[in-house]
Amino acid sequence: MEYVIEMLNIRKEFSGFVANDNITLQVKKGEIHALLGENGAGKSTLMNVLFGLYQPEQGEIKVKGKPVNITNPNIANDLGIGMVHQHFMLVDTFSVTENIILGMETTKGGVIDIRTAEEEVRKISERYGLAVDPQAKISDISVGMQQRVEILKTLYRGAEILIFDEPTAVLTPQEIKELIQILRTLIKEGKSIILITHKLKEIMEVCDRVTVIRKGKGIGTVNVSETNPNELASLMVGRDVVFTTDKSEANPAGDVLKIKGLAVKDSRGVQAVRGLDLSVRAGEIVGIAGVDGNGQTELIEAITGLRKAESGSVKIKGKEILNLTPRKITESGLAHIPQDRHKHGLVLNYPIGENMVLQTYYKSPFSKSGVMNFKNIYDKARKLIKEYDVRTPNEFTPARALSGGNQQKAIIGREVDRDPEILIAAQPTRGLDVGAIEFIHKRLIEQRDKGKAVLLISFELDEIMNVSDRIAVIYEGEIVAIVNPKETTEQELGLLMAGSKRKEAGEETNV
Template identity: 75%
Template sequence: MLNIRKEFGTFVANDNITLQLKKGEIHALLGENGAGKSTLMNVLFGLYQPEGGEIRVNGKTVEITDPNVANDLGIGMVHQHFMLVENFTVTENIILGREPNKYGTVNVKDAAVKVQELSELYGLDVDPNAKIEDISVGMQQRVEILKTLYRGAEILIFDEPTASLTPQEIHELIEIMKRLVNEGKSIILITHKLQEIMDVSDRVTVIRKGKGIGTVNTSETNPDELASLMVGRQVVFKTEKTPAKPTEEVFQIKDLVVEDYRGIPKVKSLNLSIRKGEIVGIAGIDGNGQTELIEAITGLRKVKSGHILLNGQEITGKKPRKVTEAGIGHIPQDRHKHGLVLDFPIGYNIALQTYYKEPISKGGIIDYKTITENANSIIEKYDVRTQGPMEPARALSGGNQQKAIIGREVERDPDLLIAALPTRGLDVGAIEFIHHRLIEQRDKGKAVLLISFELDEVMNVSDRIAVIYDGAIIDTVIPEETNEQELGLLMAGHSDKGNSLEVGDNGHV
């Protein structure tokens, strides 16, 4: 890709960027949220048409007018947000748009055989007949990879592929990528995770604010240098904070039981308390009840039994609005599903929790001037990079969407701030910013509940760490008195002595 220029009105997303990919390499594309990485790849995949520049494949200049042309040229893209039909099978999703016909009938059986062969060839271990809604996020990603391989991709674009994966799934994905390049494929990897770049890539191209900063060999650089190239300044990876000074208990969970839609308990007699002026981190492998716990606290899921108390008042089973009005702020784990109305302007999204109250609403009439003023204040204070409060939320990068949500929730001054996967898919600069905001809340005497699958984040930000396993809190540790190995063993249901932990019906170990 030579001197690619992409404009959206007066905004220049890609300012004459050059990216050169060698056959058989993993080439990382690094930049802050909103730097233009995904835009550049959407140009390569034919979703956007550039205003300038040239694309060459195997030395030949090509014009990629849509994704079908990209597929015909051997270019496939695994999107950050999967493009799958949930009630279709794996095979039906893979052949969608490229259905094999036999006498005018779609031949799913033969396609399933080919999918099985591809799955075995690349060690993907995917069941061709499984429904998407029944398989894990990591397995869904493998389906997306198979979809590109089925279409004959030689160049694979991975857009933030590890954002939603567990540590084990990340390790498995890295092995899959290495296997792909060993088979002669070439990979462009968009990621914010510097250690992943060091572990898996051959070269790195850095983009900052729409401009190409340069390309370096991974073996000749380090995470500190890459972070500085990405954000234009030195980044502090260790969050500096003074010791916590917790006071009285503000939030309690007593013997909480929460079931899934099938009636199977996912939270089992869970007990937890948080004091004012402290950050309690919940560490655990995905699928151990974290989602159900958050949804129960915030009123998004029914509670089977138990109690949730804020400032001594029962909030168990209350509707989401009543929960937020009681004094809880919620940064949801899925910002698209539960955090934003993507087609609303970002300014309207910032007002979603307060639009019915003064000063925004007076006598049932919404004052849009006040919405705009309030939005501009939060946009400036939280460094939300946008063209203005009327820009649709979906047009913002993930990091800027997250900053807007955090601004909205923090400015309501809640007694308890729930931060669920607050830095998922974000760059090091945005992560640094968000960690500082959480610590600021703590230092104001507020309580913070942090749920994260990133062990270093839990260790770095928390004052206490509660380990969740099989729906119950099995231990609480102090970050300075533990290590990632001990935490990892607890998260897997083992003590540091190698003993297996069993959770009884009452939630006790």
């Protein structure tokens, strides 16, 4: 059989750490081929080898049966290979078209011929069902639209084989549906797709075959039609994975977090949170369900001190914390797992060990009279790395070198270790594999069972249903209903999230 891509016995090392250990991947023409593995298994590394960003120590790559030497991405492009990266490579201040043609500009009389390029972009976007305004500025369009621009960039360069690196990690449920439709259209048009993912639901829905990688080694390739999510999860993590979260009944006590009449504006000055009321008690997990963009980000930022609120009250155990500094709020007993781990969770260039004390570095035993005690810092880091199974070569490795799942485990270890009264967990499992998700859910429930309060914000409905003791539905910046997960369905939650069956004004929702 002729494959469009063959990666045979690929080995890639980084300073003695083996990221890809003798992996083979063979992709057929016209298929969607999933590359499945835990965070840090070596999926992105393997695809960066195929795209020419890394050079392998050994192994062979063939494109359409012919051996090739891909020493940089330009050669990959010339061979018809395009890559849509997880973190988009776009210039915010440029237009859609300017980003798409960057590096391939055509000129007319010495000037970039932007009008012809816009027309070409419009034609490609219509052909593949990628509705994007060619003149829009990147900073003004949604994440889902930015991803479409990345896809158009590869198609504009004539890609026949498209690599998607965790394409749904940053998308809303609606955008995921739209992306799946786009993938199907690309296949109909004769493209071949490699999909790096750890979302089993998406593999079952859209992929033809799946190659599983575990800890840098190839485990095998299976037909999706002949497997199931449980089998794939076991292949991926090397053990059986429990998909439902096992937890006892909650036994809540008094209010820990109490929010009354909170009003917050977004960065454009538009009211994003409107008179919001909510309480979270000791010994319970309250999940906030809502479609992205209904005030969740502004709510979290106001509670944690990252954004000034207009009015209202936020109390931790009766103490007002509204509009205090993030440090003062943290010291009042709040811990925060931020939704953007790169922007608000880590200093990416710092060693992971120093990231483990970002909230406490100025206190004893980590510093005295302003002088840091690095021995104590790294002793603490080693303990947390072991306890939270953070997979890193060592505690001195820069945070940016860790996989997303291991970065997230480090943040959770740091925040939970401080023994907070209230833990704010915003998208705590976004972009993580089933093994890491299971680990994090257990940690959230452990906090609850220790009598702590947990506020969980997630766009994953099954996560909200599985982990929460109560679910607060947010719509247009207000809590419109509070429901018991045992007495509701995903369909009913979906309707509430879309604004139907809204509570009447003045009706008590803060139960």
